[in-house]
Amino acid sequence: MSETLEIRWHGRGGQGTVTAAKVFADACLSGGRHVQAFPEYGPERSGAPLRAYNRVSSKELRMHCPVLKPNIVVVVDATLLDAIDVTEGSPDNAIFIVNSSKDPKEIREKLKAKPSQKVFTVDATKIAIENIGRPLPNSPMVGVLSKVSAIVSLDSILEDVKKSFGKKFSQKIIDGNIEAVKRGYEEVREG
Amino acid sequence: MPKIVAVTGNEAVAEALRQVNPDVCAAYPITPQTDMMQRFASFANNGKVKTEMILVESEHSAMSACVGASAAGGRVITATSSQGLALMWEVLFIASGLRLPIVMPLVNRALSAPLNIHGDHSDGMGARDCGWIQLWSENGQEAYDNAIQAFRIAEHMDIRLPVMTCLDGFIISHSIERIEYLDDDAVKNFVGEYKQLNPLLNIDKPVSYGPLILPDYYMEYRRAQAEVMTKVNKVVRDVAKDFEKISGRKYGLFETYRLDDAEVGIVILNSAAGTTKDAIDALRDKGIKAGLLKPRLFRPFPYEEVGEALKHLKAICVLDRADAFGASYGPLFMEIATSLYSHKDKPILFNKIYGLGGRDYLPDHAELVLNELAEVAKTGKVKTFKEYIGVRE
Numbered sequence: 001m002s003e004t005l006e007i008r009w010h011g012r013g014g015q016g017t018v019t020a021a022k023v024f025a026d027a028c029l030s031g032g033r034h035v036q037a038f039p040e041y042g043p044e045r046s047g048a049p050l051r052a053y054n055r056v057s058s059k060e061l062r063m064h065c066p067v068l069k070p071n072i073v074v075v076v077d078a079t080l081l082d083a084i085d086v087t088e089g090s091p092d093n094a095i096f097i098v099n100s101s102k103d104p105k106e107i108r109e110k111l112k113a114k115p116s117q118k119v120f121t122v123d124a125t126k127i128a129i130e131n132i133g134r135p136l137p138n139s140p141m142v143g144v145l146s147k148v149s150a151i152v153s154l155d156s157i158l159e160d161v162k163k164s165f166g167k168k169f170s171q172k173i174i175d176g177n178i179e180a181v182k183r184g185y186e187e188v189r190e191g
Numbered sequence: 192m193p194k195i196v197a198v199t200g201n202e203a204v205a206e207a208l209r210q211v212n213p214d215v216c217a218a219y220p221i222t223p224q225t226d227m228m229q230r231f232a233s234f235a236n237n238g239k240v241k242t243e244m245i246l247v248e249s250e251h252s253a254m255s256a257c258v259g260a261s262a263a264g265g266r267v268i269t270a271t272s273s274q275g276l277a278l279m280w281e282v283l284f285i286a287s288g289l290r291l292p293i294v295m296p297l298v299n300r301a302l303s304a305p306l307n308i309h310g311d312h313s314d315g316m317g318a319r320d321c322g323w324i325q326l327w328s329e330n331g332q333e334a335y336d337n338a339i340q341a342f343r344i345a346e347h348m349d350i351r352l353p354v355m356t357c358l359d360g361f362i363i364s365h366s367i368e369r370i371e372y373l374d375d376d377a378v379k380n381f382v383g384e385y386k387q388l389n390p391l392l393n394i395d396k397p398v399s400y401g402p403l404i405l406p407d408y409y410m411e412y413r414r415a416q417a418e419v420m421t422k423v424n425k426v427v428r429d430v431a432k433d434f435e436k437i438s439g440r441k442y443g444l445f446e447t448y449r450l451d452d453a454e455v456g457i458v459i460l461n462s463a464a465g466t467t468k469d470a471i472d473a474l475r476d477k478g479i480k481a482g483l484l485k486p487r488l489f490r491p492f493p494y495e496e497v498g499e500a501l502k503h504l505k506a507i508c509v510l511d512r513a514d515a516f517g518a519s520y521g522p523l524f525m526e527i528a529t530s531l532y533s534h535k536d537k538p539i540l541f542n543k544i545y546g547l548g549g550r551d552y553l554p555d556h557a558e559l560v561l562n563e564l565a566e567v568a569k570t571g572k573v574k575t576f577k578e579y580i581g582v583r584e
Contacts, residue, residue, distance in 0.1 A: 025367050026197045035197050038366035041309070041549075061369075062465030064330070064362050065553050 004057035005151060006067040010086050011076035014046040016138030019164070020076070021052040023142055027152045027160040028056045036061050049080055056151060074145060075099060076124070076137055081110055092116045097144050097188070099124040099137045104191025120148055122188045124180075131183065132176040139177040143184030154185050193438075194372045200331040200363035203370045204270075204296050204356075205230035207338035209240055210378035213294075214265035214385075217245035217256035221275040222308045223360040224298040228270050242268075250275040254282035254293075261291035262400045264390030266342070269293065272360060273300035276314045280321070286353045287322025288416065289400055292345030292385075293353040295323075296338055299461070299512075300360040301548040309549020310360040312460060312513040315489075316522040322416060324354040324423055325490040329446075329464050331368045334358040336440060337487075339373070342382045343430040349422045351388065357489075359462040361549060377437045420491045427488050444493040446485045447500055449475065453482030455564035456501060456538075458527050459510040460486060463545070463552045467510075470557030479565045486523070498530035504538040505568035508560050512546045520577055539567055542577040556581050 007024075011017030018039045025037035036055040042048070053067040068089045075086050078100040086096070094117050098107050101123040108119040122144050124137035132139070139161065146157045158178055165174045198206070205227045208216075216235065218228040235244045245260075247253045253269050261267040271279065276297060286293050297318075301311035315325060324344060328334040334356065341354040358364060373381075389398045404412055424444060431442035448468050450456060457467050464485040471481045484500055486492070501507060511521025518525065524542040531537045543560060546552040559580070567573055 022197075022367055029195060029197050029369060034369045036366060036368050037197070038362075041361050041365065062330075062468050063554070064359075064366070064462040064465050065551050068553070 003059060004055055004061070005072070005149060006070050007054040007072045007074060007145070007149075008067045008070035009052040009054075009074045009076060010080050010084070011050055011052070011138075012080070013044060013048045013050055015076050016136050017050060017076050018052050020138035020142050021054050023157070023160050023164050024145055024152075025054055025056070026164065027146070027157045030152070030156055033058060034061045040066060049084060070094060072097065072145070072149060074141055076141055078102075078107075087111055087113070090117065095148055096120065097122070097141065097148055099141060101126065104189050108191055118190065120144065120188050120190050122184055124184055127180050127183045127187065131180040132173065139180035140184030143181035144188045147185045147188055154182070157181055192374065196370055196372060197367050198331065198370055199226075199365055199367050200334050200358050201227035201298065201365065202230060203331045203335040203372075204338050204358070205234070206372060207335045207378070208268055209234045210373070210375050211266075211339065211342055211382050212240045212379070213242050213268045215245065215257070215260035215267045216242050216269060217247055217253045217260065217267075218269045219247055219250050219253045219271070219275060221250070221272045223300055223364045224270050224272040224275065224296070227296065227298065227364070250278040251282060254279040254286065257293045258282060258286050258289065258291060261286070261293050261387070262289060262391045264387040264392050266346070266385040267291075267293045268295065270296040270298070272298040273302055273308075273314045276318055277302060280318065283318055283321040283323060283353075285401065290351040290419070291353060292342075292351050294338070294341045294345055295353065295355045296334070297355045297357045298360045298364045299357050307548040308360070310362045310462070310512070311547050311549065312357075312511070313547075315355070315357045316513045316515070318355070319490055319522065322352065323490065324350075324352055325357060325488070326354065327357045327460050327487055327489055328363070329461055329485060331358075331363055331366070331370050332440070334363060335370060335372070336434065336438065336442065339378055339381065340430050340434050340442070342385075343433070344423070344426055346385055347426045347430075348388070350419060350426055352419060352423070357461065362462045371438075373438060381433065381437055423491050424488070424493055442487065444486075444488045444496055445500070446487060448483040448485070450482030450484060450500065452480060453504060454480040455506045455561070455568050456482045456484060456504045457508050457510060457557070457560060457564070458484045458486070458501070458523065460489070460512065460523060463510065463512065466552055466554055467557045470554045470561060473554070474558060474561045479561055481561050481564065486526075489526075492526050492530075494526070494530045497527065498534055501527070501531060501538060502534045502536070506539045506541075506564050508541050508543055508564055510543050510545050510560070514544050514547070524577075539571065539573060541567070541573050541575070544577070544579045545581055550581055552581065
């Protein structure tokens, strides 16, 4: 990991993207790390494209502005690939994680990713429907991110999901989300 | 043991207020302050604090209720943003004129029209001369720390004035960052018990608040109020020293960053200071000797100390996140110009207006300004003394 890891999330309103960024930040706190998680606030409408950001660093994070050169880009809704340029500002060693049932190679072509950039896919919506009963792909995406970023263990992510969801939801929903995170972690494919 | 958490600025300030456990809170919701007061109202509702919540129909009423409760003898809080502060305006002067140590976090937001809910300093700057003490905060940690220190400053026997603690709307209020919380007991002991000097509810010693004072004494009253302001500076520093003992975090009247050996400098408030510090590091590597001064105590403004800290520079750019229409320069610029006025050899000063209504302030903006500063220091010539940056012309 370079000194500061910067992540940009692309999702649509109502998919839990902002919550995912928060859960990830919280899980990264361990080991004395500094973290940031913040959404880009526009008109908040269900289904509208939104961005959220994370920064994780061993140093104090002083920068208070959007992430412009993301090390990792997480695309929670693949329909956004036709609507916006998710590769904007991404450096040559950037990593893309896309929620899609498609083969990662196909997504790589669609993104026009450089050979030095990595592309991962996971069918997070399917995992969510099977485990949570609703198309909320944020939990599997957090699982994938924990694996791909390799800066936080699956266990601390799971702990955090329990903590974040525990206050608001039933045990059934929490268990479903835990399973969804695990499956995201396991089922991610690189291409 | 301090607790390390990842929370928003609003959440951190609400936590500080819970730890202080004030007697009365009168508040009205307004974005981006809303979730701070919503969290605090939950604390009150769930018995986490003993605070009596007064839910009012407007900010004018919120501040009026605060004035009443504070005069009665309580430790009193509220919080607001933007239009809310504007609606309080009349009562802000009453709170300070009556010497009531009300504490109010202000989540800075742009003013209408046009309607905008995002981070901007126009609200706080509009209230700069209302007799309140103002502390400004770069991030969630500072917002939390300032909220706690505000009670000690406000309630100090030499002061007894209201304090507003400013944090940037959304950029800080709604962003999650790593924050260290103090122990409940540490905060409780730090702020101590509050005793109102002249409580209205003490029937053994009747007092009057807010009587009519005609030309025969009004001016003496105002003169006394001006005198109190001169004592704030020392109290802020003393409280900061005590706060360092319990937190390990240092605070002063302002923060300087790589300023001592700098040739050029930026003066900037709140969250944009952090982004600027990173840009300064980047340009220092390229040989530009730049530094930064970030005011913390904005009212009363520590003119003498700020002037001393800046006088050695060749050129300074003051960045304002608010404009003062018709005043030629932004409000922070005017304070910095005043700070340097009495010095014989002054740095060259110029002013940029940035980030209005939540417009992003990016490292590129800071770097442009720093490069321009280096050029001005070299040539002694300024192209434009005031201009907007990050704007479509």
